[in-house]
Amino acid sequence: MGVPRPDGGYPAGVRLLPNAVTVLNLCAGMSAVYFALHANFASAIIAVLVAALCDALDGGLARLLDAASRIGAELDSLADLVSFGVGPALVIYIWHFQDTRAGWVISLVFAVCMALRLARFNTLIDDDSAPPFAREFFVGVPAPAAALTAGIPLYLSLHFGEGWWTNQWLVAVWVLLTAGLMVSRIPTLSLKAVKVPQRAIAPLLVGVVVIVAVLFVAPFLGIAIAALGYLALMPWTIYRYRWLSRHPEAWDVPVRQRRAVARAARSARRLGLRPPLRRRVAGRAGAVARGVRRRLDPDGAARHDEHARNGRAVRGPGAGHPPRGSDRRLGIRRENRGRR
Structure with missing residues (x-):
């Protein structure tokens, strides 16, 4: 790897190693x-695997050698x-469509979608509006x-020979x-963010x-089998992404501790506890309650609104509260007092 310089850096030749691995990726493709x-076709598949291995190594080498650059990213x-x-x-x-x-x-179509996927990936790198947990996922495959997934019919043909999996329409x-x-918006798991428990x-x-x-x-x-297994993980990845989007309290929690947050959320649901309403939802609920109050007791609602405009609290009986029977019709339960 080379001996670091006194200032903590590496020689220029060593710092070019990530770009050399990227060029090897291009040559393998x-x-x-x-x-x-x-x-x-067997050697062609191996060449694509070598390219995938180089793609996994060049970023890590760039971070290790502190050799990340704009030209390297492009x-x-x-x-x-x-x-x-x-x-x-x-x-x-x-292999299959030459005639x-x-x-x-x-x-x-496949090549164009790949170009669009890479262009979107480059634009999302500088996106600061994404939630903190979004770095654990890719957008699309x-x-x-x-x-590797697109070549599954080719792999099966090399192992089993011709069959229904080599039908032209099916392959297409x-x-x-x-x-x-x-190019979809489906979240997929980033292996870089996977933390394996002890x-x-x-x-x-x-x-x-x-x-x-x-x-x-x-x-x-x-x-x-490995490619199909990766696709089989997608439903769980979608569930995990949606769960994190609904639980902001777990965004800044380390991955290993999120199970405790999930257990607490499940316990709260079993106990019938609800999370506090957000401001928009609470405001809407208040508007609905005022509308119901005006319909059931117009005089009391008018007094309530007048006192609210004057900055005074409304207390006492008849202060804009609906009758007891209307509470039952609306499904509102009153607090039981003095019941033994």
Whole structure:
């Protein structure tokens, strides 16, 4: 990695390492097209996986070496467009749609959606209006996951051979569905924000060993299962995003402590406790109550409004309160006093 300088920085050659990894990402994406042109689709898939690995490493290296730059960010987006947009689109076209015009249109749609997804990602980086918990999620399916997900029919064909999963219409719908997920507003989980609990480390390591074993025995089937597993997490991710948006008290709480907040919220619901009304809701509730009061007791409501304008509190019987029978009709319960 190099020896840090006395001022705490790294030599210029070492600081170029993240950009070099990004360029390797770009080269891997273009190599996938090269392998596809020679009908070597297994190597094309491996090239896309190498590009995804480089994409996961370059950002971490830039932060580690304090080498983040504007040119690096732009280069990363361009490399992702080639490796996860143009490359997979051409691989799928060469594999299954080379003799159809509709296949070329589908490949174009996928590449364009990838460009739109990356452009939106770059604009959301500087968005300060998002809630604090939004950094734990992506908006839409990220580029590497979309590229790997779009190739599921190809993985299955390499493992099982021809079948219903290689039907042209089915493959076309699947690619278009993946393109739509990229540009959608569906929240997806960011693996960078995942915090593994201490007690889950051992089962996670066992799961990693199982995944590696499956990739060695049946690599393409393992990649397909991993991609489908990622998609299966989306309902839970949507639920988690919506739950956080409804519970501002958990926004600044560490991820490991949010379970306590969730348990407290469930206990409050079981006990029938309600969170305090927001200002807008409370104001609307007050307006509705005044309207009901005016309808049931016009004279009392007029006195109540007059005293409210004069800044005096309204007390005593007949101060704008509806009769007891109207409380029952409206479903309002009075406090039981002196009941034994």
